[in-house]
Amino acid sequence: MxxxxxxxxxxxxxxxxxxxxxxxxxxxxxxxxxxxxxxxxxxxxxxxxxxxxxxxxxxxxxxxxxxxxxxxxxxxxxxxxxxxxxxxxxxxxxxxxxxxxxxxxxxxxxxxxxxxFGTAWPLEQIRGKDVVIACGGIGLPPLRGALYHILRQRADYGKVTLLYGARTPKDLMYPDEYETWKQADIDVQVTVDRGDETWNGRIGVVPMWFYHFRVDPRKTAVLTCGPEIMMRFVIYEALARRIPTSQIFVSLERNMKCGQGACGHCQQGPFFICKDGPVFPFSAIESIFNVEEY
Ligand SMILES: Cc1cc2nc3c(=O)[nH]c(=O)nc-3n(C[C@H](O)[C@H](O)[C@H](O)COP(=O)(O)OP(=O)(O)OC[C@H]3O[C@@H](n4cnc5c(N)ncnc54)[C@H](O)[C@@H]3O)c2cc1C
CATH class of the missing domain: 2.40.30.10 (Translation factors)
Known part of the structure; x- marks a missing residue:
């Protein structure tokens, strides 16, 4: 072209x-x-x-x-x-x-x-904490830069867990990188909704994997990106483990036009998602999180 x-x-x-x-x-x-x-x-x-x-x-x-x-x-x-x-x-x-x-x-x-445009993952703010990165499908790409940052500054963070889910093994993104991430002491947990003849890994949805490890709510931050239904259950599991809403960070996807809070296309409540987000602490957006786009 x-x-x-x-x-x-x-x-x-x-x-x-x-x-x-x-x-x-x-x-x-x-x-x-x-x-x-x-x-x-x-x-x-x-x-x-x-x-x-x-x-x-x-x-x-x-x-x-x-x-x-x-x-x-x-x-x-x-x-x-x-x-x-x-x-x-x-x-x-x-x-x-x-x-x-x-x-x-x-x-x-x-x-x-x-x-x-928009806000970034709070990588400085969560320095020193354990980090749970919970993502599904096309939610991994927006978090890969954060993962790379953590890999380079690995000593600055505590236990780091990646929970990543895709529909099928063929839908998994960046599979060649998982080994490198594991070697850098990232606990990589990959799951799919439906396996195939090549798959002998886990089957199930991302939020379920919270049941497989313990978190210390005082020093854990959660970063989540993916389908809204997945993020809802990730948040539910994080809250059930008493992780404060201010330590749960969500990337919201809304239909955007100008990208800089001028057109109002992605306005929801008091926020322009493009400018005030897309990354928000859950404490800020609790009231608008379940509101559907129209
Ligand atoms: C902050 C942000 C970051 C994003 N990052 C990525 C990324 O890294 N990779 C990626 O592939 N996609 C990403 N997306 C999603 C991407 O912007 C949408 O899929 C976009 O609509 C694609 O444009 P299109 O013209 O191809 O599709 P369109 O012709 O606009 O629409 C395709 C279909 O998706 C629906 N749709 C459109 N936009 C959205 C939306 N924002 N949320 C939900 N449904 C929608 C439409 O109603 C239609 O059914 C991101 C979105 C946001 C807001």
Whole structure:
């Protein structure tokens, strides 16, 4: 896919405040890694080297990816800057207009990128604590950058447990990395809803695995991302173990448009999920957590 010449030149010096927030930067696709059926990882490099050099983000934040003629989609970074210097890494499930258009792209094609937006996982705040990372399906990519950070700073955290679930073994993401994570003293617990002839691991849902280990509620933090029903039960199990609501961190997925709290599309109660979130302490969003999007 080629970018029409009429496309805005993002980051142009004369752009005003509004256009700086709303105009995309262009990014080249430099690598494509198939992860699972319908899920692909893209390594992007911002076309303008100056913009790339300035570009900073933290695990948990997201970009708005733009495909001309199709629109934009919110996609989290699935790596961190230290692990992939000079690159922005996104893992994408191809579900609709924009993400299916991206699935047809090749190395050398260009996408628009606005960001980074939103809040990050509280990796400084939870330093010294035991960490339970509970995620399902496409909920692992937004947490992988946090995992990489913990791996590099392993001594700064206590016991770290990854509870990860997918529908089937073929839907598991980044399986080649689990061994490395285990060797770095991360307790990696992978489970699937339905096994197949290749699978001799665990079957069941993610929240169930809270029954298999003990947590010390005074020093445990939970980071969770995935289908809302899964997160609801993760929170339920965490609360049952008396982990304080302020130590449970949730990444909310809502339909987003501007990404910066201007359009109100993702407003829920007092929050713009794109700007005040997507990562919230559960203590802040308890009242809106079960409210459906409309
Ligand atoms: C902060 C944030 C981070 C995200 N990170 C990732 C990521 O790392 N990887 C990834 O694959 N996806 C991620 N998503 C989800 C992604 O933004 C949506 O799947 C997006 O709608 C895809 O755009 P599309 O144009 O391809 O699909 P669309 O054509 O917009 O829609 C596809 C289907 O999904 C429904 N839908 C659309 N948006 C949402 C939504 N936000 N929540 C629930 N249902 C929705 C639509 O109603 C439709 O049925 C993230 C979303 C948010 C808000």
């Amino acid at each position: 080629t970018v029409p010449l009429s496309m805005p030149n993002a980051g142009g010096g004369s752009a005003g405040y509004a256009s700086k927030l709303l105009l995309p930067h262009w990014a080249d696709i430099v690598k494509i890694i198939p992860e699972a059926e319908g899920v692909t990882t893209y390594h992007l490099r911002l076309t303008d080297p100056e913009v790339q050099a300035r570009y900073r983000f933290q695990p948990g934040q997201f970009n708005m990816l733009y495909v001309p003629g199709y629109g934009e989609a919110a996609i989290s970074m699935s790596s961190d800057l230290e692990s992939n210097p000079g690159l922005v890494v996104h893992t994408i499930r191809h579900v609709g207009n924009v993400t299916k258009a991206i699935s047809r792209m090749k190395v050398g094609d260009v996408v628009g990128l606005r960001g980074p």
